[in-house]
Amino acid sequence: ITTLTLDFTTSGIKVFFDESATQVRVEYAEKYTKKGKQLTQTTVTEENGELKIKQVRKRILHMDFSIGESSLVSVYLPKSRTYALNIETDTGNVWLNGTATLTNLNIKTDTGAIDLGLATVNCSGDISLSTDTGNILTLTLTAENLYIEVDTGNVTLNGKVTVRKNAEIETDTGNVSASTDFSVGSNLYIETDTGNVYLGNISG
Numbered sequence: 001i002t003t004l005t006l007d008f009t010t011s012g013i014k015v016f017f018d019e020s021a022t023q024v025r026v027e028y029a030e031k032y033t034k035k036g037k038q039l040t041q042t043t044v045t046e047e048n049g050e051l052k053i054k055q056v057r058k059r060i061l062h063m064d065f066s067i068g069e070s071s072l073v074s075v076y077l078p079k080s081r082t083y084a085l086n087i088e089t090d091t092g093n094v095w096l097n098g099t100a101t102l103t104n105l106n107i108k109t110d111t112g113a114i115d116l117g118l119a120t121v122n123c124s125g126d127i128s129l130s131t132d133t134g135n136i137l138t139l140t141l142t143a144e145n146l147y148i149e150v151d152t153g154n155v156t157l158n159g160k161v162t163v164r165k166n167a168e169i170e171t172d173t174g175n176v177s178a179s180t181d182f183s184v185g186s187n188l189y190i191e192t193d194t195g196n197v198y199l200g201n202i203s204g
Helices: none
Strands: 003-008 011-018 023-025 040-047 050-057 072-078 083-089 094-109 114-123 128-135 134-143 144-151 155-157 161-163 167-173 176-178 183-185 188-193 198-201
Touching: 011 083, 114 128, 128 134, 128 188, 134 144
Parallel strands: 003 050, 003 083, 011 072, 011 094, 083 094, 094 114, 094 128, 114 134, 128 144, 134 155, 134 161, 144 167, 155 176, 161 183, 167 188, 176 198
Antiparallel strands: 023 072, 040 050
């Protein structure tokens, strides 16, 4: 597996880059009503080195929700391998944990946060992070190009951020903070409508 695509509607997704892992493992649960009716349907496909997992919510009239079950998806990836990651969720948070070697990283959530605060991300290609209502936090990352977009939330770049070409950061209602080492090879573009921008050590 060199490419992992996850598409979940209401689940949070936590990705671990695990030194002890020898294979890709994804743990998730289907959701049911208290009366036993299945609320979600998950499909898993693998082709040409890409693993796709998509969970959709079934349309059931007069649903009786079960509120006691976990909605967290846990992904364990062998740390020694290189991946392309595509992650999307409507109402869940996304976390990355550990040291990741990636070709591309795309994360999108509508009403969740993106937390890379426990991750070191080394990406040979582009990193794209997007959320409508939620904060984005990074620790240490390297990328060819960096694209971050938030409608309502803050963007905080902690640690060392190295972008070989262009970095674009946009937020409508929220602050942008890059308080530590931020290196950009070509262009840095930051825009916020009603927030503040705090910049620390910027180099090119």
